[in-house]
Amino acid sequence: MIRKIQLPLQTLNLVAGFMVWVLISSLMPFIKEDINIPADKLALVTAVPVILGSLLRIPLGYYANQFGARIIFILSFILLLFPVYYISIADSITDLLIGGLFLGLGGAVFSVGVTSLPKYYPKERHGFVNGIYGAGNLGTAITAFAAPVVATKFGWSLTVQIYLVLLGIFIAVNFFFGDKKEVKVQTPLLEQIKGVYKNEKLWLLSLFYFITFGSFVAFTIYLPNFLVAHFELDKVDAGLRTAGFIVLATAMRPIGGWLADRFHSLILLMFVFGVYTISAVILSLSPSITWYTFGCLSIALSAGIGNGVIFKLVPMYFQKQAGIVNGIVSAMGGLGGFFPPLILTLLFNITGHYAIGFMALSEVALASLILVVWMYFQGKMEIASQVIDHTIEGILVTDKSGKIISVNPAFTEITGYKEEEVTGKNPNILKSGKQTKGFYQDLWTSIEKNGFWQGEIWNCRKDGEEYLQWLTISAIKNDAGDVVQYAGMFSDISSHRVKKAK
Known part of the structure; x- marks a missing residue:
């Protein structure tokens, strides 16, 4: 029974972690009314949680293999209690930066599930299973939608403190229902790193996830404040539109995994980066809210599919080192959400518009499309070579x-x-x-x-x-x-x- 509930349990864990992870960005329109935050520091404050949320994914993926998902989730949620409370009583930009940094642990738990859950299912279902787990991204949508609504009635500080109750519930649930008998993998960390760091596929998958998940995170933390400032939307309306972006990307993630279980993953990635290239060009033209919405939703669609497909490829290419590779790839995806808001803000301050930033996304997506095509034909050549050699x-x-x-x-x-x-x-x-x-x-x-x-x-x-x-x-x-x-x-x-x- 315990083994059967691990997929829904760990998916809900990810929902909770991601709900906490995006607290600051979702409440920023309210927070900046009480705390003086210079315009050029807004992007930094909202992006800071991504730092630890990215870097900690590597050790969490490794230790999830060493000690099991139950222990890692419990410890992570206990540690999150401190920055959440600290942010709720913040009265300066420094407090937000410090609290936000450690809030990143909520995003780091992603690598726990993608390392643990494949142990419970045959490899033919890994794409769909990781896609279902990845749908825990929905936690960002819940916070983006619900936090502004609650903050309107009770204030942002009390809204943040409500998340302490959420964390307490999940600490208890994991204590009683987490799998104590999960299969452990005891390969030393350095040995695993030595076995993968020279493999070009690791860095290509990291690049692809840097774009797909990175853009998901970047748009999640960038949209609420941007829609208010650029299109003068109501704060709740901006939260709803951001939630729509997140819901679409999240819904497409298990579909992407399901498709990857049935069709060639690299061909699916060609579609993903083709859509990215076109959508980013549309956004670079500084369109009306209608075209901007179309461009964003197209990116949400392709990001969700891409996220699901990539974590089908990881266990396919790295069966024995899945823990460390999941950590590295997911860390790169998180870092992909840290830099874009900062770059967009910098470019806006210099040029007065966001066109160059979105055009850069288009060019990187196009380069990724070319690399995926190269991987596809190289794979065919490798198969032919293996047939000849064996x-x-x-x-x-x-x-x-x-x-x-x-x-x-x-x-x-x-x-x-x-x-x-x-x-x-x-x-x-x-x-x-x-x-x-x-x-x-x-x-x-x-x-x-x-x-x-x-x-x-x-x-x-x-x-x-x-x-x-x-x-x-x-x-x-x-x-x-x-x-x-x-x-x-x-x-x-x-x-x-x-x-x-x-």
Whole structure:
């Protein structure tokens, strides 16, 4: 029973953590009425919670494997009690910066669930499961919508203190219903880092999540104050629109995971970054509220799908180091939410508009689209390479002049020749001398006429032993129909001939 409730329990934990994480940004229109915050410091105050919310994801992902999700969630919520109370009695920008920094722990708990939950499900469901868990992003929407409404009636300070009760409830719930018997992984942290930091896929996935989740966080903390200041919307109206952005992005996250379980994840990411590129261009044109809403919702749609897809790819590429990789990738996503509001504010102060910032997002999304296309075709090449390397048939490839340019391990196993010994040489070094000149003339005539030749042929190993091959030679042509290479695939059938003779 305890194992079955871990998905809903940990998803609700994430909801609670994210509700706390965005307290300052959601209440900023109210807070700045009581605390003097210079315009150029607003973005910093709202972005500060993202710092620890990003960096702590790495150790939390690791320790979730070491001690289990139950312990990490309980400790995290206990520690959050202190900054939440501190913020509720804040009376200066310094108090907000200090409290906001430690408030980031609410966002850091994300890496706990994505590390823990895949242990309970087969890998064919990891995309959907992590997508459901990631829907805990809804916590930001709840705070963005509810906190301004409550603050209108009771004030922002009391509103913040209500979250102390929320944290107390979740401490108790995890104590009684968290899984005490979760499978633990005891691989040392440095060993896990050494096993992944040189892998290019780790940094590519980090970049992609930097954009998808980073933009989700950035828009969440940037929209409430921006909509009030730029479009002169009512504070509650701005909160509702921000909540709409969050709800759409959150709803699309499990759908993105579900799609990734059924379709090629990289093709889905091509769609994601294509939409990003176009949407960011629309936002860079400083449109009306209608077009601005369209651009934001398009980004919410693609961000949600992208977030779900990326955490399908993590356990696919990193089965043994999922904890540390989840931490690194999710940390980069959090940092992706820290910098954009600061950059947008800086650019606005310099240029008087946000166009350059949104255009930069468009260019980064376009670069990511190109990288995803590269990963897709590289993956196809890796599969082809693995097939060649692991097939039991010997394979050699020559250029059109007949010089060997590549062989596989089975070639060495059958012939005794290493790749460096035959590269640049003609395949006639394998001749046994048993075939006549006419045999080879017929062989090449067949290749020129049909594009291939297939049959038995006697060849010679490196040690001089003669053996019978079953050989297929194919001409490889380009789009213009010109031969560019020849590929030979063969197997040793000497033993079959001996058995047949007996």
